[in-house]
Amino acid sequence: MMRFLRRYLWPRWVRSGRVLLGLLSVLAVLAIAVVAPVLAPHDPLAQDLSLTLRPIELRGVYPLGTDGLGRCVLSRLMFGARAAVLVALPAALGALLLGGGLGLAAGWLGGRVERAVGWLAAAWVAFPPVVLALLLVAGGSGVAMAAMLSAWPLFCRVLRAELQAVAGRGHVAAALMLGFPRGQVLWREVVPAVLPAALALLAWVAAGAVGLEAVLAFLDLGGAPDRLSWGRMLADGWEVVFLAPINLVAPGVVLFSVMAGLALLGDGLRGTMGLALPEARLADDAMAGDGP
């Protein structure tokens, strides 16, 4: 598997500007999230009521100004990265394991398993993801859990479709004919072929989870009212947008750049391998078959 990465995937990926740019922004966010306490100029919760709604002063005490309670915007942005990472990482990985596992099982085993998974996913996507996440939060789930549970059908459906596109190829049949056990054929011939699609989706689902976390925080749901999150900052900034626009602009720009970085990464991982768009796979999937 490592050889496969080194010899086949990596050379194609490093030549793509999208992949590198996306990777860079993702690593930057991860790094900031980890070392936020060291990097942040102030305690993100410390209020300085004498200096509220300060504008940008890059050389000043508060480089990006302060919010309505006199808290440092830059520090809050840095700590906000933690909330984003803590939601996006477990949500995307969990959804990959759950959805990807079910999708691969459905596509590879076929028959009854495939039908059961198909119906389960259909029932699940009966709820728009944000609605499902809201319901889950109401039911007491954490934000990460809600994001994961609303994202797994995406993995399930796309990876199943990818797998089916691969499974019909001659090299899979050839491996079966050579006497490899079915499980090994899945591992040797199919999983590497769907891996780029899975990683691309991982980036996309992570972007979606970052967005969902922001939305829930914006609506002040599923967490403490004073939590450190870009969504919370958006909501706070919205109140004071005409007094200190930086309070809205800064979290908006950061949120967009992080989601854009992840989306570009996903697009690059997929595009360089010549795989179809996941939304196109889903559309094809919706047009085929008789089931839900």
Add this chain to the structure above:
Amino acid sequence: MSVLAARGLTVEARRRGGAVPVLRGINFTVEPGQVLGLVEEAGAGAAVVGRAVAQRLPPGLAMVHGSLSFLGAELMAMPADEMRGLLGREIAFLPPSPLAALHPARTVGAQLEAHLRRLGVARRELRAKAVAALAGVGVAEAVLGRLPHHLSQEQCQLVLVAMAFAGAPKLVVAEEPTAALDAAAQGRVLAAIQALRRAQGAAMLLITRDLLLAGAICDELAVMTGGDIVEIGPAASVLRAPRHPYTSSLLLATPPMRGARPDLYLLPEPAAGERALAGVAGCRFAPRCPVRAEYCLRTEPPLEGDAHRSACIRPGLVPTIVAQGEVPPPPWRPVGEVPVLALEGVGKAVTTGPAWRRETVAAVHDISLRITPGEFVAVVGEEGCGASLLARLAAGLEQPAAGRIMLAGVDVSVDAASARQQHAATVQMVFDEAQAALTPWRRVSDIVTEALAVRQSRSRVRETRARQLLAEMGMPLALGVRLPGQLGEAQRRRVALARALCGEPKLLVADGLFDGLDAPAQADLLGLLLRLRHRLDFALLLVCRDLAVARHLCERVLVMHQGAIVEDGLADTVFGWPRHEATKALLAGSPR
């Protein structure tokens, strides 16, 4: 006036690092009612001529000088809408892949009627005209309401023929019109084309890589290589007495349909692409020419002669090019061996249609068959006759719904898991699409030794075996480190073959192994299989479209028709004295 005339037609490919000639000033004429065949092994230059007629050169290609005129009107300089006025009315095209050339989501009737409408047929008469047009090519009216993918390739091509001739064109450009068809369909489609063409007095430009096919229906033949026409003349004369070594070697690389089975002539592969030829001073065929002399390299031979011209300085030596020997007879086997494969009353059905209208059709039924060790058996038949399914059943990729399959005396239709082990030791299969059949991220040397990976052999062992196999396949060892995407199609097929033969199976199943290869590559692969047969001693079940290839390689032939075996016997007997209608139709369509 000539229907189509090319004078010094020169087309170049604009690449980084300069222009590369694709057509080097070629001249030909097509007279009214006449058929000109443009023959080339890989079809690169000949296909460009066809595209040039419609002003639709592939991206990056441009005509630099010369002229191409249709009834005196210069085509390359014609304004686009004037050109569109000609297309579909005066000039019609027949494509190589008929099914894909029809709109997939419209009924055949809708497409035919839309075309008739464009030709100016009144709305009221559309239906009647469409029915009449289909009747003209022998297709039933019921087909009008069908979508293309419910039809066979043959029916699709006949529909396209009906469309092409609906406007009474002066010129039909047919690019490999039978490439996707089986032999019987090929015969019927060509007959339909010829009948309509003769009735309307249309001329035709046939672009193909099959010299014999072209010879069967063309009045005049032009043989192309390296962007030049190297020989042009009356079809009969070109085929009977070729005056260029290239034509002669192409003919000698094509297996004959009757008589002895000579060794096929092996034409060397073209040297490194178009670019390499750009700077050559003398005869551009010289690197591959069997009878070249020193002075061939100095001056470029002109296209000379009377009605039958050729571009060769030493045409007198062409008759000296001959095949060296004969195909050796199959190795001797003791009688009474346990058959390597035995099918007893095997049947399987396929289910189609949406959930509310399921249909079950028997794809193969009641197949009984025995293949003794070392026997080479070909399965031929029309499209949809069940031959491919039979191959997959034999290979264990499909389970039979009825009957028994025995491999070397062991019933493998009972227990799936142990059956697969049995299959792996005994049967291997090679597939038609070599590109998809090779794992794209694995090196060639790893692919060919996959069979050892099952047993977890050490990498040293695998390397040695890989080198052995590559040598056996006649491939350079340096290819071992390449990925399949970096190989040519002919080489990919060899790699697939090597992988299948690595574990020395007793039976090799091959479906479409020769489809889409041109004569030299095909001759090469045929020679390889015949050599391997004597070294490795395996039996072969070959599903094959080309009857001559089947006869050349296999001593026994099965003819399938509608899911059943209708004829089974020695190749020479079956093809020499066909009894079933299906066999006769297949033979009638094979131009020999």
Add this chain to the structure above:
Amino acid sequence: MIASLGWRLLVAVPVLLLATLVLFVVLRVLPADVAAMALAPGATEAEIAAMRVVLGLDGLLPVQYVIWLGQMLSGEWGLSAQMGVPVARLVGTALPATLELAALAGVVCGVLGFSGGLLLFALRREGGQREGRAALAETGTTLMMAVPALLWALLLVLVFALGWPVAPVGGRLAPGLAWPPGTGFLLLDALAAGDLAVFGSALGHLVLPAVALGLGFAPPVMRVLGAALAEAYRAPFIDQARLRGLSGAQVLWGQALPLAAVPALAALGRQFVLLLGGVAVVEAVCGYPGLGRLLVEAVRAADLPVLQVAGLAFAVVAVLAQAVVEGVCRGLAPRVRA
């Protein structure tokens, strides 16, 4: 097409039934204290205990589910724990508002998606020296996908409602205008009553949220259409059509687009379902009194009776929309695989 649509609608019934099971698990099995959620905050221990009995929480789960499903189906939805108003009334007024918004947003999404897809394709097909521009356009759609509807809504409201007030936000109708009687679908009611002032005002209130949603959810439709067109143009039938003398425009509109529009339509159907989720957020930003805002408030107040009905309403709309779109697409798409 009728057959495939009918079949797909039939399939939607069990899907919905399964969806109720999901809803039941999420709202009635997972939460720690269901009874407290069904009551107004500050309920006494005794009241909560009584509620347990009413909800049948001591019974077996399957039995609970059957009882609960019966209540949902028969319309016994009870009172909102928070507001003490019948849930039916709350959802009854919010649902038409949201349907109107979602429908308009779907139209915006479709128009943007299809025109964007054509643009993408036009840029890509030029080929050669314009290759760079096509790649740029594609990256542009990727970046656009990274702007969530929440940000679009904030941006639009900031610019067009607060900064330069051309479009109103807050409510469905300008204050002072009388509600026309009827179905609750304000646009339809206003048209039926012939009240153009009301119609205009209602439409004005819809514009910003609908455009925000459309912008947020259109990019995948663009990309699917662009990719499907490119794929169609690689197929030989396009070449053959050109060789029959059809013009570039005839080939695009008559041959390629009808084929490529089908997957784009399927993508639009999926985006519509996602857009229904976006409604919840955008309504909150724009102060639009729809189902989404009702749901958000119910989540905040842990108002079980409202939550379950609002959730179910979303599911019904989503499943029906999906079924209709998929049924139509399956009818239009050539069944090559079957």
